[in-house]
Amino acid sequence: xxxxxxxxxxxxxxxxxxxxxxxxxxxxxxxxxxxxxxxxxxxxxxxxxxxxxxxxxxxxxxxxxxxxxxxxxxxxxxxxxxxxxxxxxxxxxxxxxxxxxxxxxxxxxxxxxxxxxxxxxxxxxxxxxxxxxxxxxxxxxxxxxxxxxxxxxxxxxxxxxxxxxxxxxxxxxxxxxxxxxxxxxxxxxxxx
Amino acid sequence: xxxxxxxxxxxxxxxxxxxxxxxxxxxxxxxxxxxxxxxxxxxxxxxxxxxxxxxxxxxxxxxxxxxxxxxxxxxxxxxxxxxxxxxxxxxxxxxxxxxxxxxxxxxxxxxxxxxxxxxxxxxxxxxxxxxxxxxxxxxxxxxxxxxxxxxxxxxxxxxxxxxxxxxxxxxxxxxxxxxxxxxxxxxxxxxx
DNA sequence: CACGAATCCTAGCACCGCTAGACAATCAAG
DNA sequence: CTTGATTGTCTAGCGGTGCTAGGATTCGTG
Numbered sequence: 353x354x355x356x357x358x359x360x361x362x363x364x365x366x367x368x369x370x371x372x373x374x375x376x377x378x379x380x381x382x383x384x385x386x387x388x389x390x391x392x393x394x395x396x397x398x399x400x401x402x403x404x405x406x407x408x409x410x411x412x413x414x415x416x417x418x419x420x421x422x423x424x425x426x427x428x429x430x431x432x433x434x435x436x437x438x439x440x441x442x443x444x445x446x447x448x449x450x451x452x453x454x455x456x457x458x459x460x461x462x463x464x465x466x467x468x469x470x471x472x473x474x475x476x477x478x479x480x481x482x483x484x485x486x487x488x489x490x491x492x493x494x495x496x497x498x499x500x501x502x503x504x505x506x507x508x509x510x511x512x513x514x515x516x517x518x519x520x521x522x523x524x525x526x527x528x529x530x531x532x533x534x535x536x537x538x539x540x541x542x543x544x
Numbered sequence: 545x546x547x548x549x550x551x552x553x554x555x556x557x558x559x560x561x562x563x564x565x566x567x568x569x570x571x572x573x574x575x576x577x578x579x580x581x582x583x584x585x586x587x588x589x590x591x592x593x594x595x596x597x598x599x600x601x602x603x604x605x606x607x608x609x610x611x612x613x614x615x616x617x618x619x620x621x622x623x624x625x626x627x628x629x630x631x632x633x634x635x636x637x638x639x640x641x642x643x644x645x646x647x648x649x650x651x652x653x654x655x656x657x658x659x660x661x662x663x664x665x666x667x668x669x670x671x672x673x674x675x676x677x678x679x680x681x682x683x684x685x686x687x688x689x690x691x692x693x694x695x696x697x698x699x700x701x702x703x704x705x706x707x708x709x710x711x712x713x714x715x716x717x718x719x720x721x722x723x724x725x726x727x728x729x730x731x732x733x734x735x736x
Numbered sequence: 737c738a739c740g741a742a743t744c745c746t747a748g749c750a751c752c753g754c755t756a757g758a759c760a761a762t763c764a765a766g
Numbered sequence: 767c768t769t770g771a772t773t774g775t776c777t778a779g780c781g782g783t784g785c786t787a788g789g790a791t792t793c794g795t796g
Contacts, residue, residue: 388753398776472716500728508725511711515703518710524664525699533700536692540733580784590745601784
Protein backbone atom coordinates (compact mmCIF):
# COMPACT_ATOMS: atom_id res chain seq x y z
CA UNK A 353 0.00 0.00 0.00
CA UNK A 354 2.77 2.37 0.89
CA UNK A 355 4.19 2.02 -2.56
CA UNK A 356 0.98 3.15 -4.19
CA UNK A 357 0.76 6.05 -1.79
CA UNK A 358 4.27 7.12 -2.62
CA UNK A 359 3.52 7.01 -6.32
CA UNK A 360 0.37 8.97 -5.82
CA UNK A 361 2.27 11.58 -3.86
CA UNK A 362 4.93 11.82 -6.54
CA UNK A 363 2.26 12.21 -9.18
CA UNK A 364 0.55 14.99 -7.27
CA UNK A 365 3.90 16.65 -6.74
CA UNK A 366 4.64 16.52 -10.45
CA UNK A 367 1.24 17.98 -11.23
CA UNK A 368 1.99 20.89 -8.92
CA UNK A 369 5.30 21.26 -10.69
CA UNK A 370 3.59 21.46 -14.06
CA UNK A 371 1.17 24.13 -12.93
CA UNK A 372 3.86 26.12 -11.15
CA UNK A 373 6.18 25.92 -14.14
CA UNK A 374 3.46 26.95 -16.55
CA UNK A 375 2.67 29.92 -14.37
CA UNK A 376 6.32 30.87 -14.02
CA UNK A 377 6.91 30.63 -17.75
CA UNK A 378 3.80 32.66 -18.47
CA UNK A 379 4.80 35.39 -16.05
CA UNK A 380 8.29 35.48 -17.48
CA UNK A 381 7.58 35.40 -21.20
CA UNK A 382 3.82 35.52 -21.61
CA UNK A 383 1.32 32.77 -22.31
CA UNK A 384 2.32 32.57 -25.96
CA UNK A 385 5.66 31.18 -24.82
CA UNK A 386 3.96 28.45 -22.82
CA UNK A 387 4.00 25.65 -25.36
CA UNK A 388 3.66 22.04 -24.43
CA UNK A 389 7.18 21.38 -25.72
CA UNK A 390 8.81 24.12 -23.69
CA UNK A 391 6.79 23.23 -20.63
CA UNK A 392 7.74 19.57 -20.96
CA UNK A 393 11.38 20.47 -21.30
CA UNK A 394 11.30 22.68 -18.20
CA UNK A 395 9.84 19.96 -16.02
CA UNK A 396 12.30 17.53 -17.57
CA UNK A 397 9.70 15.14 -18.90
CA UNK A 398 8.40 14.45 -22.36
CA UNK A 399 5.31 16.07 -23.82
CA UNK A 400 2.89 13.15 -23.37
CA UNK A 401 3.41 13.27 -19.61
CA UNK A 402 1.51 16.55 -19.58
CA UNK A 403 -1.44 14.79 -21.14
CA UNK A 404 -1.47 12.16 -18.45
CA UNK A 405 -2.25 14.94 -15.98
CA UNK A 406 -4.36 17.29 -18.07
CA UNK A 407 -6.62 16.92 -21.07
CA UNK A 408 -4.68 19.61 -22.85
CA UNK A 409 -3.14 23.02 -22.63
CA UNK A 410 -6.45 24.65 -21.83
CA UNK A 411 -6.77 22.59 -18.67
CA UNK A 412 -3.32 23.65 -17.59
CA UNK A 413 -4.37 27.26 -17.99
CA UNK A 414 -7.47 26.41 -15.98
CA UNK A 415 -5.36 24.94 -13.19
CA UNK A 416 -3.27 28.11 -13.03
CA UNK A 417 -6.48 30.11 -12.95
CA UNK A 418 -7.90 28.15 -10.04
CA UNK A 419 -4.74 28.60 -8.03
CA UNK A 420 -4.86 32.29 -8.84
CA UNK A 421 -8.50 32.59 -7.81
CA UNK A 422 -7.67 31.15 -4.41
CA UNK A 423 -4.80 33.59 -3.98
CA UNK A 424 -6.95 36.49 -5.14
CA UNK A 425 -9.58 35.61 -2.55
CA UNK A 426 -6.94 35.51 0.17
CA UNK A 427 -5.49 38.83 -0.93
CA UNK A 428 -8.90 40.50 -0.99
CA UNK A 429 -9.94 39.17 2.41
CA UNK A 430 -6.63 40.17 3.95
CA UNK A 431 -6.98 43.70 2.63
CA UNK A 432 -10.60 44.16 3.66
CA UNK A 433 -10.23 42.71 7.11
CA UNK A 434 -7.35 45.05 7.84
CA UNK A 435 -9.36 48.16 6.95
CA UNK A 436 -11.65 50.18 9.22
CA UNK A 437 -15.05 51.41 8.09
CA UNK A 438 -17.00 50.62 4.94
CA UNK A 439 -15.43 53.34 2.79
CA UNK A 440 -11.89 52.32 3.57
CA UNK A 441 -12.77 48.66 3.30
CA UNK A 442 -14.08 49.04 -0.23
CA UNK A 443 -11.09 51.15 -1.24
CA UNK A 444 -8.76 48.52 0.19
CA UNK A 445 -10.57 45.85 -1.76
CA UNK A 446 -10.22 47.76 -4.99
CA UNK A 447 -6.55 48.42 -4.42
CA UNK A 448 -5.90 44.81 -3.52
CA UNK A 449 -7.67 43.61 -6.64
CA UNK A 450 -5.78 45.93 -8.96
CA UNK A 451 -2.55 45.16 -7.18
CA UNK A 452 -3.06 41.43 -7.62
CA UNK A 453 -3.70 41.88 -11.33
CA UNK A 454 -0.63 44.06 -11.71
CA UNK A 455 1.63 41.67 -9.82
CA UNK A 456 0.33 38.52 -11.51
CA UNK A 457 -0.62 39.50 -15.06
CA UNK A 458 -0.33 36.00 -16.46
CA UNK A 459 -2.45 34.54 -13.69
CA UNK A 460 -5.01 37.26 -14.21
CA UNK A 461 -5.08 36.47 -17.91
CA UNK A 462 -5.59 32.81 -17.15
CA UNK A 463 -8.51 33.75 -14.95
CA UNK A 464 -10.38 36.20 -17.13
CA UNK A 465 -8.72 36.65 -20.48
CA UNK A 466 -7.85 33.18 -21.71
CA UNK A 467 -9.95 30.12 -22.15
CA UNK A 468 -9.17 27.80 -19.29
CA UNK A 469 -12.23 25.69 -19.92
CA UNK A 470 -13.77 26.77 -16.62
CA UNK A 471 -17.46 27.23 -16.04
CA UNK A 472 -18.38 30.55 -14.49
CA UNK A 473 -21.56 31.45 -12.69
CA UNK A 474 -23.04 27.99 -12.80
CA UNK A 475 -23.69 25.12 -10.44
CA UNK A 476 -20.56 23.30 -11.53
CA UNK A 477 -18.35 26.33 -11.16
CA UNK A 478 -15.19 25.29 -9.28
CA UNK A 479 -15.12 26.26 -5.65
CA UNK A 480 -12.14 28.65 -5.83
CA UNK A 481 -13.99 30.78 -8.37
CA UNK A 482 -17.14 30.85 -6.32
CA UNK A 483 -15.10 31.71 -3.27
CA UNK A 484 -13.28 34.56 -4.98
CA UNK A 485 -16.60 36.08 -5.91
CA UNK A 486 -17.81 35.48 -2.38
CA UNK A 487 -14.82 37.41 -1.04
CA UNK A 488 -15.88 40.38 -3.14
CA UNK A 489 -19.50 39.99 -2.16
CA UNK A 490 -18.75 39.93 1.58
CA UNK A 491 -17.29 43.40 1.42
CA UNK A 492 -19.27 44.98 -1.39
CA UNK A 493 -22.66 43.72 -0.26
CA UNK A 494 -22.74 46.20 2.61
CA UNK A 495 -22.35 49.23 0.34
CA UNK A 496 -24.75 48.22 -2.42
CA UNK A 497 -27.32 50.75 -1.27
CA UNK A 498 -31.04 50.39 -0.65
CA UNK A 499 -33.05 48.46 -3.18
CA UNK A 500 -29.98 47.19 -5.00
CA UNK A 501 -29.23 43.49 -4.97
CA UNK A 502 -25.82 42.85 -3.41
CA UNK A 503 -24.99 40.35 -6.14
CA UNK A 504 -25.80 42.75 -8.91
CA UNK A 505 -23.85 45.54 -7.27
CA UNK A 506 -20.86 43.29 -6.78
CA UNK A 507 -20.96 42.32 -10.43
CA UNK A 508 -20.98 45.93 -11.55
CA UNK A 509 -18.19 46.92 -9.19
CA UNK A 510 -16.17 43.91 -10.21
CA UNK A 511 -16.72 44.67 -13.87
CA UNK A 512 -15.42 48.18 -13.32
CA UNK A 513 -12.29 46.90 -11.66
CA UNK A 514 -11.82 44.37 -14.41
CA UNK A 515 -12.17 47.07 -17.04
CA UNK A 516 -9.54 49.17 -15.31
CA UNK A 517 -7.19 46.20 -15.25
CA UNK A 518 -7.69 45.43 -18.92
CA UNK A 519 -7.31 48.96 -20.18
CA UNK A 520 -4.31 49.55 -17.98
CA UNK A 521 -2.69 46.40 -19.26
CA UNK A 522 -3.31 47.46 -22.85
CA UNK A 523 -1.42 50.65 -22.17
CA UNK A 524 -4.64 52.58 -22.46
CA UNK A 525 -4.52 54.00 -18.94
CA UNK A 526 -1.45 55.46 -17.34
CA UNK A 527 -0.59 53.66 -14.09
CA UNK A 528 0.19 56.98 -12.44
CA UNK A 529 -3.47 57.91 -12.15
CA UNK A 530 -4.52 54.52 -10.83
CA UNK A 531 -5.06 55.81 -7.31
CA UNK A 532 -7.28 58.66 -8.52
CA UNK A 533 -9.40 56.30 -10.54
CA UNK A 534 -9.89 53.98 -7.62
CA UNK A 535 -10.98 56.85 -5.40
CA UNK A 536 -13.43 58.03 -8.03
CA UNK A 537 -14.87 54.57 -8.49
CA UNK A 538 -15.26 53.94 -4.77
CA UNK A 539 -16.73 57.35 -4.02
CA UNK A 540 -19.30 57.16 -6.78
CA UNK A 541 -20.34 53.52 -6.78
CA UNK A 542 -20.40 52.64 -3.11
CA UNK A 543 -23.22 53.92 -0.92
CA UNK A 544 -21.97 54.59 2.60
CA UNK B 545 -1.15 56.65 -65.92
CA UNK B 546 -4.70 55.41 -65.96
CA UNK B 547 -3.42 51.88 -65.86
CA UNK B 548 -1.56 52.48 -62.63
CA UNK B 549 -4.61 54.11 -61.13
CA UNK B 550 -6.74 51.14 -62.02
CA UNK B 551 -4.25 48.78 -60.44
CA UNK B 552 -4.13 50.88 -57.35
CA UNK B 553 -7.90 50.86 -57.15
CA UNK B 554 -8.03 47.12 -57.58
CA UNK B 555 -5.42 46.71 -54.88
CA UNK B 556 -7.35 48.88 -52.48
CA UNK B 557 -10.50 46.97 -53.30
CA UNK B 558 -8.80 43.68 -52.58
CA UNK B 559 -7.51 45.00 -49.30
CA UNK B 560 -11.04 45.94 -48.30
CA UNK B 561 -12.10 42.46 -49.33
CA UNK B 562 -9.49 40.89 -47.09
CA UNK B 563 -10.52 42.92 -44.08
CA UNK B 564 -14.23 42.36 -44.69
CA UNK B 565 -13.72 38.64 -45.18
CA UNK B 566 -11.60 38.33 -42.05
CA UNK B 567 -14.28 40.12 -40.10
CA UNK B 568 -17.05 38.00 -41.56
CA UNK B 569 -15.19 34.80 -40.85
CA UNK B 570 -14.43 35.91 -37.31
CA UNK B 571 -18.06 36.80 -36.62
CA UNK B 572 -19.22 33.51 -38.06
CA UNK B 573 -16.76 31.09 -36.49
CA UNK B 574 -14.59 33.10 -34.12
CA UNK B 575 -11.10 34.46 -34.54
CA UNK B 576 -9.52 31.04 -34.06
CA UNK B 577 -11.05 30.04 -37.38
CA UNK B 578 -9.44 32.99 -39.12
CA UNK B 579 -6.28 31.35 -40.40
CA UNK B 580 -4.26 32.75 -43.25
CA UNK B 581 -5.05 29.68 -45.32
CA UNK B 582 -8.80 29.85 -44.86
CA UNK B 583 -8.77 33.59 -45.39
CA UNK B 584 -6.75 33.22 -48.57
CA UNK B 585 -9.11 30.58 -49.85
CA UNK B 586 -12.16 32.74 -49.18
CA UNK B 587 -10.80 35.69 -51.11
CA UNK B 588 -9.71 33.28 -53.83
CA UNK B 589 -6.05 34.18 -53.71
CA UNK B 590 -3.03 32.39 -52.34
CA UNK B 591 -1.62 32.99 -48.88
CA UNK B 592 1.31 35.23 -49.84
CA UNK B 593 -1.09 37.78 -51.29
CA UNK B 594 -2.21 38.56 -47.76
CA UNK B 595 1.36 39.43 -46.89
CA UNK B 596 1.62 41.87 -49.75
CA UNK B 597 -1.10 43.89 -48.02
CA UNK B 598 -0.35 43.27 -44.36
CA UNK B 599 2.74 42.41 -42.38
CA UNK B 600 0.92 39.49 -40.87
CA UNK B 601 -2.23 38.26 -39.23
CA UNK B 602 -1.92 40.73 -36.40
CA UNK B 603 -2.14 43.63 -38.82
CA UNK B 604 -5.28 42.18 -40.33
CA UNK B 605 -6.82 42.06 -36.89
CA UNK B 606 -5.69 45.64 -36.43
CA UNK B 607 -7.41 46.67 -39.66
CA UNK B 608 -10.65 45.09 -38.52
CA UNK B 609 -10.25 46.89 -35.21
CA UNK B 610 -9.82 50.28 -36.86
CA UNK B 611 -12.91 49.79 -38.98
CA UNK B 612 -14.77 48.76 -35.85
CA UNK B 613 -13.57 51.78 -33.92
CA UNK B 614 -14.97 54.07 -36.58
CA UNK B 615 -18.30 52.29 -36.50
CA UNK B 616 -18.37 52.38 -32.73
CA UNK B 617 -17.81 56.12 -32.77
CA UNK B 618 -20.67 56.55 -35.22
CA UNK B 619 -22.98 54.37 -33.16
CA UNK B 620 -22.18 56.23 -29.96
CA UNK B 621 -22.64 59.67 -31.52
CA UNK B 622 -25.91 58.62 -33.12
CA UNK B 623 -27.25 57.37 -29.82
CA UNK B 624 -26.17 60.37 -27.76
CA UNK B 625 -27.34 62.98 -30.22
CA UNK B 626 -30.78 61.40 -30.31
CA UNK B 627 -31.20 61.57 -26.54
CA UNK B 628 -32.51 64.47 -24.47
CA UNK B 629 -30.87 65.59 -21.27
CA UNK B 630 -27.56 64.52 -19.71
CA UNK B 631 -28.97 61.55 -17.83
CA UNK B 632 -30.65 60.04 -20.83
CA UNK B 633 -27.68 60.85 -23.03
CA UNK B 634 -25.28 58.93 -20.83
CA UNK B 635 -27.67 56.00 -20.58
CA UNK B 636 -28.04 55.98 -24.35
CA UNK B 637 -24.27 55.98 -24.71
CA UNK B 638 -23.91 53.03 -22.39
CA UNK B 639 -26.64 51.08 -24.14
CA UNK B 640 -25.17 51.83 -27.56
CA UNK B 641 -21.73 50.73 -26.41
CA UNK B 642 -22.94 47.45 -24.96
CA UNK B 643 -25.17 46.89 -27.94
CA UNK B 644 -22.28 47.36 -30.34
CA UNK B 645 -20.19 44.87 -28.42
CA UNK B 646 -23.03 42.35 -28.37
CA UNK B 647 -23.75 42.70 -32.06
CA UNK B 648 -20.11 42.63 -33.17
CA UNK B 649 -18.29 40.38 -30.74
CA UNK B 650 -15.44 39.59 -33.10
CA UNK B 651 -14.88 43.24 -33.91
CA UNK B 652 -14.96 44.09 -30.24
CA UNK B 653 -12.40 41.37 -29.59
CA UNK B 654 -10.19 42.76 -32.31
CA UNK B 655 -10.41 46.15 -30.66
CA UNK B 656 -9.79 45.33 -27.04
CA UNK B 657 -9.15 41.65 -26.52
CA UNK B 658 -6.73 40.60 -29.22
CA UNK B 659 -3.38 41.96 -30.20
CA UNK B 660 -3.87 43.98 -33.33
CA UNK B 661 -0.52 45.68 -32.99
CA UNK B 662 -2.18 49.04 -32.39
CA UNK B 663 -0.79 51.76 -30.18
CA UNK B 664 -3.27 53.13 -27.69
CA UNK B 665 -3.11 56.40 -25.81
CA UNK B 666 -0.03 57.66 -27.57
CA UNK B 667 0.90 60.24 -30.16
CA UNK B 668 0.94 57.65 -32.92
CA UNK B 669 -2.40 56.18 -31.98
CA UNK B 670 -4.47 55.77 -35.17
CA UNK B 671 -7.10 58.42 -35.69
CA UNK B 672 -10.15 56.10 -35.48
CA UNK B 673 -9.14 55.03 -32.00
CA UNK B 674 -8.62 58.58 -30.85
CA UNK B 675 -11.94 59.52 -32.37
CA UNK B 676 -13.81 56.69 -30.68
CA UNK B 677 -12.49 57.88 -27.35
CA UNK B 678 -13.41 61.43 -28.31
CA UNK B 679 -16.97 60.32 -28.97
CA UNK B 680 -17.18 58.99 -25.44
CA UNK B 681 -15.52 62.08 -24.01
CA UNK B 682 -17.94 64.47 -25.72
CA UNK B 683 -20.85 62.96 -23.88
CA UNK B 684 -19.26 61.86 -20.63
CA UNK B 685 -17.27 65.02 -20.06
CA UNK B 686 -20.38 66.93 -19.08
CA UNK B 687 -21.28 64.56 -16.27
CA UNK B 688 -17.83 64.11 -14.76
CA UNK B 689 -18.69 66.26 -11.77
CA UNK B 690 -16.81 69.13 -10.18
CA UNK B 691 -13.11 68.73 -9.69
CA UNK B 692 -12.93 65.57 -11.77
CA UNK B 693 -11.01 65.61 -15.00
CA UNK B 694 -13.29 64.72 -17.91
CA UNK B 695 -10.64 62.45 -19.38
CA UNK B 696 -10.19 60.54 -16.17
CA UNK B 697 -13.92 60.19 -15.70
CA UNK B 698 -14.37 58.97 -19.25
CA UNK B 699 -11.67 56.37 -18.71
CA UNK B 700 -13.35 55.06 -15.59
CA UNK B 701 -16.79 54.97 -17.19
CA UNK B 702 -15.39 53.31 -20.26
CA UNK B 703 -13.55 50.76 -18.17
CA UNK B 704 -16.79 49.91 -16.40
CA UNK B 705 -18.58 49.35 -19.69
CA UNK B 706 -15.70 47.28 -20.96
CA UNK B 707 -15.76 45.15 -17.84
CA UNK B 708 -19.48 44.52 -18.28
CA UNK B 709 -18.89 43.47 -21.86
CA UNK B 710 -16.09 41.09 -20.96
CA UNK B 711 -17.81 39.42 -18.05
CA UNK B 712 -21.05 39.11 -20.00
CA UNK B 713 -19.21 37.54 -22.89
CA UNK B 714 -17.53 35.06 -20.56
CA UNK B 715 -20.95 33.96 -19.35
CA UNK B 716 -20.25 35.51 -16.01
CA UNK B 717 -23.18 37.93 -16.14
CA UNK B 718 -26.65 37.01 -17.26
CA UNK B 719 -27.79 39.18 -20.18
CA UNK B 720 -31.24 39.49 -18.64
CA UNK B 721 -30.02 41.92 -16.00
CA UNK B 722 -28.03 44.04 -18.44
CA UNK B 723 -30.52 46.90 -18.33
CA UNK B 724 -30.45 47.00 -14.54
CA UNK B 725 -26.69 47.11 -14.47
CA UNK B 726 -26.59 49.96 -16.95
CA UNK B 727 -29.06 51.95 -14.89
CA UNK B 728 -27.02 51.36 -11.77
CA UNK B 729 -23.81 52.38 -13.44
CA UNK B 730 -25.25 55.54 -14.94
CA UNK B 731 -27.06 56.61 -11.78
CA UNK B 732 -24.04 56.15 -9.58
CA UNK B 733 -21.16 57.28 -11.76
CA UNK B 734 -22.60 60.26 -13.61
CA UNK B 735 -23.12 63.54 -11.79
CA UNK B 736 -26.15 65.35 -13.12
C1' DC C 737 6.24 40.97 -81.30
C1' DA C 738 9.72 40.75 -77.70
C1' DC C 739 11.40 42.20 -73.57
C1' DG C 740 11.39 43.77 -68.61
C1' DA C 741 8.82 44.31 -64.63
C1' DA C 742 5.30 43.52 -61.71
C1' DT C 743 2.37 39.97 -59.86
C1' DC C 744 1.12 35.66 -58.09
C1' DC C 745 1.53 30.78 -56.73
C1' DT C 746 3.90 26.43 -55.39
C1' DA C 747 6.47 24.47 -52.06
C1' DG C 748 8.50 24.49 -47.85
C1' DC C 749 10.29 26.08 -43.09
C1' DA C 750 9.82 25.88 -38.11
C1' DC C 751 6.63 25.61 -34.85
C1' DC C 752 2.09 24.38 -32.65
C1' DG C 753 -1.28 20.95 -29.85
C1' DC C 754 -1.94 16.37 -29.53
C1' DT C 755 -1.49 11.06 -29.93
C1' DA C 756 -0.31 6.15 -31.38
C1' DG C 757 2.64 2.69 -30.55
C1' DA C 758 7.23 1.02 -29.15
C1' DC C 759 9.93 0.48 -25.23
C1' DA C 760 11.50 0.05 -20.37
C1' DA C 761 10.70 -0.28 -15.56
C1' DT C 762 7.95 -2.25 -11.98
C1' DC C 763 5.20 -5.43 -9.60
C1' DA C 764 2.58 -9.96 -8.55
C1' DA C 765 2.36 -14.81 -9.13
C1' DG C 766 4.45 -19.35 -9.78
C1' DC D 767 14.56 -16.24 -9.04
C1' DT D 768 11.89 -16.22 -13.15
C1' DT D 769 8.08 -15.11 -15.68
C1' DG D 770 4.27 -12.35 -17.33
C1' DA D 771 1.36 -8.54 -17.04
C1' DT D 772 0.84 -3.90 -15.87
C1' DT D 773 2.31 0.60 -15.53
C1' DG D 774 4.87 4.38 -16.88
C1' DT D 775 7.51 6.98 -20.24
C1' DC D 776 9.44 8.24 -24.61
C1' DT D 777 10.15 8.51 -29.68
C1' DA D 778 8.12 9.65 -33.72
C1' DG D 779 4.64 11.53 -36.30
C1' DC D 780 -0.05 13.68 -37.73
C1' DG D 781 -2.45 17.65 -39.28
C1' DG D 782 -2.50 22.20 -38.43
C1' DT D 783 -0.43 27.15 -37.78
C1' DG D 784 2.02 31.82 -39.43
C1' DC D 785 5.11 33.08 -42.65
C1' DT D 786 8.57 33.25 -46.80
C1' DA D 787 11.87 32.12 -50.67
C1' DG D 788 12.06 31.52 -55.35
C1' DG D 789 10.20 30.06 -59.62
C1' DA D 790 6.38 30.76 -62.97
C1' DT D 791 3.20 33.68 -65.23
C1' DT D 792 0.96 37.51 -66.62
C1' DC D 793 1.14 42.22 -67.92
C1' DG D 794 2.31 46.93 -69.84
C1' DT D 795 5.69 48.99 -72.67
C1' DG D 796 8.96 49.97 -76.41
